[in-house]
Amino acid sequence: MQSDKYAVIGKQWSGVAKPMIIKKEKLSESGQILDEAALCLFNFISDFSEIPLSESEKEHINLNLKVKTLRRGDYLLQEGDICRYHWFVVKGAIRMLSINVSCREYVLAFRTENNWVTESESLSQQSPSRYYIEAMERTQVLQLNANCMETLRNDIPAWAEMLQKHEYEQAIVTQRRINSVINMTAEERYRDMLISYPYYEQRFSQHMLAAYLGIQPETLCRIRKN
Incomplete structure (x- = not known):
């Protein structure tokens, strides 16, 4: 008899369905991670909308979400890629940047918890991106493709x-x-950055903040000392 600890899933192989054994604990762990991440998104929705979500609507949303975990330096998008997704930051921090011909970085935006990020021009026109979207620390996002977003x-x-x-x-x-x-x-x-985003100084290095402000790190160092 099959143990309660295991689930059997049909797997196609040479036209014949063969059982693939997967631990139920792994399946439920993956579902729990999605549920916890989705809860952050549901709370975000309630902050922006006075219309409550029904349980069936939450399930509809859940079916369209995918959890991704990124290490520092991992990319959601690189220059030349075509953007096909929106990402909701559950935990961590992300930057959107461009790199010019002299290899100088320019940060367009930082995104921390409870923020959406995408590359709008590439996504809407399905054209190669001019930007990178990179994790600045261990980060968890919910991924949603553009068609699902509109649905x-x-x-x-x-x-x-x-x-x-x-x-x-x-x-x-x-x-x-x-x-x-x-x-x-x-x-x-x-x-102005300190007033609008006081936590940036704790989350991001001097080099990154300088790239965001459009100045050299040495200039930022002098400003901080004054």
Whole structure:
């Protein structure tokens, strides 16, 4: 008799279904990880939407999610790739950056817990990306492909409201970022970053912060001393 500790899953091999034995503990552990990560996303949705999620809607969302765990330096996207996904950061930190012909890095954005990240231009136009999306520490994300994102937007009112409000907030963040680059001095950009994102100094190195501010690390060091 098959032990209760094991599950049998049909596996195709040369046209004949053969049983593949997988420990049930492994299956339930994987499901638990997804459930815990999805709970973070559900809480995020409730923060952005006044419409409650039903249990069937949560299940609908869960079926479209995939958990990915990244080590420091792992990429979700590299220059030249075509972006096909949205990622929700459950734990950890990510940066979106470009590297010019002189190998100098420019960080467009950092994303920490409870944030979405994607490469919008590549995703919408299905064109090669000009950017990298890289984990800056051990990071867990929920991955969702673009078609599923739109399906959930159409099927679940709370999801649609969350996306609308989040996209609006991100548009404001982008506008402020552009304004800081155009109109602020290096020191003003640094002070503005400390006000808007005080935790950046604890999460990211001087080199990364300098790349985000568009200055040399030595310049940032002098600003910090003043």
